[in-house]
Amino acid sequence: MKEINVPIGSTLKKIRENKGYTQKEISDHTMARSTYTKFENDDITPTLSKYLAILDHMDMSHEEFIYLLNDFELGQKETISYLFKQLERNPTRELVKEILEKGEKLAKERYDQLILDMLNACRGYLVLFEEQDLTKAKVYAQKVWDRMETLDKWYLAELHIINSILYLFDSETAALLTERALVTLNQYYHLEEAKNLKISFLLHLTNLLMMDQKYERALFYIKQLEVESSRMDFSVMFAVALVRKEVCMTKIGDTSEPGLIDRAIRIFDSLGKQSLKELVETDPENFFNLYSNYPLDKIQNELLAH
Known part of the structure; x- marks a missing residue:
């Protein structure tokens, strides 16, 4: 996710006021009103449990709140993940190339194993699109599986990856x-x-x-x-x-x-x-x-x- 420039507290305050809630209603029984006031003023950072409680009282998901903090945009990794999931419904050469372009740029900036897995999966897809060479595509898929098979449990992110290399x-x-x-x-x-x-x-x-x-x-x-x-x-x-x-x-x-x-x-x-x-x-x-x-x-x- 790209760096967030908007303070969390001011965003919480703006959302609360737009929804017509009072600080007392948001703090409810989960924290003192004075504590919540400090969150809005960015004097302190909420714990995870308090953060989730605040969003619950504001009728908002974590995903939507992060999206608002990013000024209605997805961050770099979120954009790549979003595009990768679109492959399951819209498998095109152009989409694969877009993921590769954005993913390779992010990979140069910082290490991210999931992005590296997506890149290898997309390289395999590109071979299927441009060369129809299943054997060559499997070379990239194997690189992904080498990591996936070591994991004790797969969550949604891993399942998206495994789905993309099933042909291996x-x-x-x-x-x-x-x-x-x-x-x-x-x-x-x-x-x-x-x-x-x-x-x-x-x-x-x-x-x-x-x-x-x-x-x-x-x-x-x-x-x-x-x-x-x-x-x-x-x-x-x-x-x-x-x-x-x-x-x-x-x-x-x-x-x-x-x-x-x-x-x-x-x-x-x-x-x-x-x-x-x-x-x-x-x-x-x-x-x-x-x-x-x-x-x-x-x-x-x-x-x-x-």
Whole structure:
């Protein structure tokens, strides 16, 4: 995060006054009013527990408060993290290059392991975009995994990273990692970030399983992708799930749900996603496969507006 020039106390005071609260209402039973007054005057710094209590009484999250302190901007690291997460919904060459540019600049200024992991993940993505060389991309992904596998527990930041390098593993190992990730993500069930990440894990895993021609195994996760995408009202991913579902069902001789691809095409039509419609009609089996030798540039910018 960039250096904050606005004093915390004056910002607290401004927010409190704008919301029409008194110092007594904000301090409540968690601290003396005189103590809170000292916070607003920047005479003392609140402890973490008091800081969180103040924000709670002001009906504000930590993220929003930091955003206000930064004058309605994200800091350097926050910007890179935000862009990295967008890759899960909008995987474009341009976005990868932007992350690399900003991340490499920050890495020259200070050491940050998470940023270094994101940079290697993005270097792998760039190889996939520009060279369609999965083996070469895995060299960068392995650098990330060398650290991730030493950690006892993964939180959201680490799960975003692992999701981006899932192609490093054989499909069965990727399935085990995905199962572990889904268990953790289910604990974050109130956070939309976790729900989006769950969809992205399922998207990547089903890519890998279908490439290995493990269609019945892929169907198990495709059905989860279908449910989660519908629940999130993520129309593009829901249509992707329908395409993959019909492909896999056809491969195993299951004709119980005909017309899924046609339904997906109608969804793309209604969304104005003509390039996605054309890709489905051309090659439904490899549609939206991030890892095979597929013209990824043709689907750029199609996910962002879903």
